[in-house]
Amino acid sequence: MKAVWYEGFGPADDVLTFGDLPDPTPGPGEVLVRLRASGVNPSDVKLRAGARAGAVMAWPRIVPHSDGAGVIEAVGAGVDAARVGERVWIWNGQWQRPFGTAAELIALPSAQAVRLPDGTSFAEAACLGIPAMTAWYALFADGPIAGKTVLVTGGAGTVGRYACQMARLGGARVITTVSSPEKTAHSTAEDWINYRETDVAAAVMDLTGGAGVDRIVEVDFAANQQASLAILKPGGVVASYASASKMKPELEFYGFMFRNVTLRMLIVYQLDPETHRRGEAQLTEWLEAGALSHAVVPGGTLADCASAHRIVEAGEKLGTVVLDLSR
Structure with missing residues (x-):
């Protein structure tokens, strides 16, 4: 099979190799999937670069x-x-496993290949495993959101854009933060705040008539901690999937404690099987209804993998970079 691999950390052009590897075979409890699309997420390029300390x-x-x-x-x-013959989408293809989806074939546990409704393309389905499932879990891990107000920070991001859509589908009012008019349109949100031009906390309180929000889907915990304290209702939830501005932030413990706040630090790779099944079922329902829109950024073919990694690293794309393996 054709595949892309690396045998050491480093820049994409230096370490990624495109060539032939032996075809995998499915072991007990596994399926062999002929891949048509491969999603490239920030975590993939960080792993390849060896960005984590040690x-x-x-x-x-x-x-x-x-x-x-x-x-x-x-x-x-x-x-x-x-x-x-079943169409499927893949999750955790390279999580704690050596061989992921940057290949024509992958063998993995049957549970990690989820039935894909006919109305969803393979390229769109390559956006589900990390971005869409992260958004779903951040929103619904702490119960229903119908009638609640949700703030999604970074609503034009891959997770944030899904979260804006899912929050509305869950019956919540959604407010999002963005940094430009272009990202405002991309986010799909009806209520938005340009955080570069406006005090976010003041704007949220104005939009909610002083009530604040029930849930926050957070893209940068450290950068937005003070705003969260100012706008979160007592008993609210901050569900954060990143804190890139400061990986070891100083926690305002008593500020959150006296509001009886739940701080949920989440990583979608570690969802327990039952929770993952619930998320898959909800995504399937929405996909079958055509309720979700997807932001696919064409990344070329498998041979263009290094270029696709550079696009992700540049951080300027709006959507998930996807390699087309059907050509």
Whole structure:
């Protein structure tokens, strides 16, 4: 099979190799998927760059990317043969495993290949595993949101854009923060605040008539901690999936404590199986209804993987960079 891999950390053009690897075979409980699309997420490029402190290669050779979509071509022992030919989307393809979705084929546990409704393209499905599931969990991990007000920070981001849509689908009022008119339109949100030009806390309180918000889906916990304290209702939730501005922020413990706030620090890779199944079921329902829009950024073919990584690293794209493996 054609694949992309690296055998050491470094810049994409220096370490990513495009070539041939042996075809994988599905083991017991696994399926073999012929991939049609591979999603490139920020975590994928950070792992390849060795950006984490003390990072070491967990395996001698790594095929990157956790998200993707394709068609089941074969099944291992214990898996229903009726799954052959099924369209699926992939999650955790390269999480704690050496070989991810930057390849024509992947063998992985059957549960990690989720049925894909016919109305969703493979490129769109390659956006679901990390961005869409992160948005769903951040919103719904602490119960229903119908009738609540939700602030989504960074609503033009890959997670934020899904969160804006899902919050409305869950019956909540959604407010988002963005940094430009272009990102305002991309976010899909009806109520928005340009955080570069406006005091976010004051604007939120004005939009809510002084009531504040019930939930915050947070893209940068450290940068927005003071605003969160100012706008969050007692008993509210901050669900944060990143804190890039400061990885070890000083916590305003008593400020949150006296508001009886729940601080949820989440990473979608670690969802327990039951919770993941619930998220998959909800995504399937929305996909079948055509309720979600997806922001796909074409990244070329598998041979263009290094270029796709550079696009993600530049941080200027609006959407998820996706490699087309059907060509």
